[in-house]
Each structure stands twice: as C-alpha cells, then as structure tokens.
Amino acid sequence: MNAIVDCNSFYCSCERAFRPDLWNKPVVVLSNNDGCIVSRSDEARLLGVGMAIPYFQARPIIDKHGISVFSSNYHLYGDMSWRVMETLRTLMGEASKVEVYSVDEAFMDLDHIPIHELEDYSRHIKQTVEQWTGISVSVGVAPTKTLAKMANRLAKKNKQLSGCIKVLTGEDELRTALQQTRVDDLWGVGRAYAAKLINWGITSAWELSNMPEEWAHTNMGGIVGVRLIRELRGLPSIGMEEELIDKKMIATTRMFGRPVTDLHEVREAVATYISRAAEKLRRQHSAAGAVSVFIVSKEQDHHTDFRRGATISNYTTLPRATSLTHELIKAAVGLVDRLFEQGKEYKKAGVMLSSLVPDASIQGNLFSSHAAGEHRHLMHAIDNINFSMRDDSVKFGSSGMNKHWKMRQELRSPRFSTRWEDLREVK
C-alpha cells in the first residue's frame, strides 16, 4: 500500500505555528512580489478567498474580515518542511521508504503494515507530525500513488468526517471513491486532458479507469496515459523514488518590484539571480555547461517565458562546464546586453542553468589549474557565510547595492526557525 502525507494549508500552517494568536483565525500567504494568494487557511477559504487569485482582487474580502496576510517566507517553510520529513523518516525507522515529493508532501511505502492496521497507523503518523512540528497533515492510503492522492483529496474534502485520514483498500470502497472523483481532480490530469475527456463524455475517474490502455496511449500522451489508467485500476505503475536526484536544470526567475528601463539594473538583477542559481548548483556539486537568460517586457503576456520567441531569450554554451559564480555572471550579462532594447520597460527576468554535469573541479582534476582550486575555496566560503549570516552578506559587485528592481515583500514574517535574531522568546 502507498500513503501520501500532505500538509494542510502548508504555508499558512507554518506562519501559524509560531503565532498562537492566529490559531483558528483566517490567514493567507502571498506569492513572490505579493502577487497572488498561494495558501489559505480553512477559515479564509470559508470566507470566500479564492486560491491563486491576485491579491488586489481578494483585498476587499481580506480587509472586511481582517484576514492576516503574509508574504512568502521561504526560509521558514523550507525549515518546517525538513522537520516534517524528518519526523516521517523517524517514524518509518530503518527500512525507511519515504519519497519527498514536494515541499509539503511525501509518499510512503506501507507494504510492511498489515491492511487492518493501516487506519491506526495513519492516525499515528498524523498525530506524531502534529505533536513534533505543529503542522497538521492529511493522510491518504491506497494501492497506488494515484489512488493514494485521490484518497488524500477525499480526506481533505470532509475533514470533520474523515479526521483527515482516508484509507482505500477494498474493491467496493475504491469503486465508490472513483465514482465520486471527477477526472479533472485526478493527479496527472491537467486542464488540457480534462477538457478533452469531458468532451468525450468521460467525467468520472471510474469511467476513465474503464477505458482501454490502447485508447489512453493514443489520446493521453502515450505511456503517460497508460500508466494513469493502470494506476486507477490498482496496478502500481509509478515507482517510489527515494534517493534525492540531482536536478537537471536550475532556474531563478523573478518579477521586478516595478518596471525597469535601465540596462544596468537588468544586469544587476540577472547577476543576482545567477548568484542564487549558482548556489543551488554548488549545493548539488554540479557544474553548468549552458546558461540562458530571458527578459520580459511590460507589454508581453505575463505567462510568456523563455520558451517562446527568440526575441526575449538567449542561450550560450560555455567553453567548459563551471560552477563559479563570476564565470556564469559574465556569460549571463553578455546575453543581457544582446537582449536588452533601449526604451523598453521590463517587468521580469530569469536565468537558467542547464547541461549540468558533476563538478570536475571538486575532484582536483589533473588539468584544472591552481587558480580554479582557489576559486572553488572562495565559493565555498561565500556560500557558508551567506547561509549562516544574513542573505547576501557577501556578494559580487555586479549584483548591485541598491536593488531598486527588487520584488515587493512587504508582509514577511520573521525567520522564526532559521535566524538567531528572529527566534521567539518564551518568558
């Protein structure tokens, strides 16, 4: 059996964990740049705050009910996430089979738990996580990952009744659940497939599970569709991935806090994003063989990104893969100069590191120069300082000192759990 443990309103729960005064109160968390609502507590949802809607649109309801609002505080969420996942690993013990799927979700292989104990075991997981971390979770259990996700959704739909736990093992239970679930609520069915399916008259997960595999192969993205159908029928077709797999691409992209018209500011922003991306790169001991940059002007659709149109993005292959910030900045700033058009207003920029390979300089390669080794030590020192002190205590001059373009984040909570000076005091 497969379980998925999913934190309830994760970002909101993190904010409330250190603010007892907000327990049972409506809370929302905003995306970067304070753009839209990305997390809302049950209380906020019941007041009518929509998910993923722009902040300014939700403003009337928020003001009317005095809903608490936070900018995203990724240091806090990252740390809380780590605590939740460690709790799950501890619970599973030696033969720990935990796959961290996202910041607030993990799959667990429960094959070693007898069927009739799954309900109790799920409750034990839930209670322990809440007690150790202060984060409330929902647990879905079923024969496959896709069905576990479905179970979890049902658990969350009626928390009073389910106690945030749904275990689906019997054939009848599974059929009922499939009949109650719409295709567009399934894991693996997005907007495009949902529209197609509904057009064909397939509306419930149950109906979809009864379609032939060949049909799925032709109409739902080949092997992907076949796996989905099999999973719905209870045949595990998506395996557990326990080891942390190195990323194949690393991106850092941001909206600016205000439109930017000055080349130097765009350069600064891109240099800053490269610095951030290079940190991620070094954290997984990789080096990048290619750098891409994109800038988005004010008139362009805000969903436009680096994939569309050569006018806004550019790509360069490096003479050799590197993890050194200054080399990556040099390449990226060169691209900015080619892309930038005087007189245009820009609202967003981003960088992408790809063609990632293991960082050879770490091995003390016979052919790498002494200077490269020195640089590597410098990077290591910078990463350590920036991690333990304030952000960007040490940085490259090209990333700028004033950062007028920096995103808005006016409502961020203190970093309760990762900064000494922000620690809560208990008197």
Next chain:
DNA sequence: TCTGGGGTCCTAGGACCC
C-alpha cells in the same frame, strides 16, 4: 495600477550516420 516560481517527463521531427 497591482496576476508567482521552479521543476519533470514524454513525443515528434529533423539532422546525421552507415
């Protein structure tokens, strides 16, 4: 006036090779 950011996997089709 104000709408996020960061990823993955798969397939089709072109270039190239023998």
Next chain:
DNA sequence: TCTGGGGTCCTAGGACCC
C-alpha cells in the same frame, strides 16, 4: 534517372506537478 532502411542524438514543444 532511378533513390532504402534503420539507427542515434538533439531540440522544441506540450503536458503535467506543487
């Protein structure tokens, strides 16, 4: 003038996820 078949690698683009 006629012009095969099979393989690999790469890239763009579509779909999905949280």
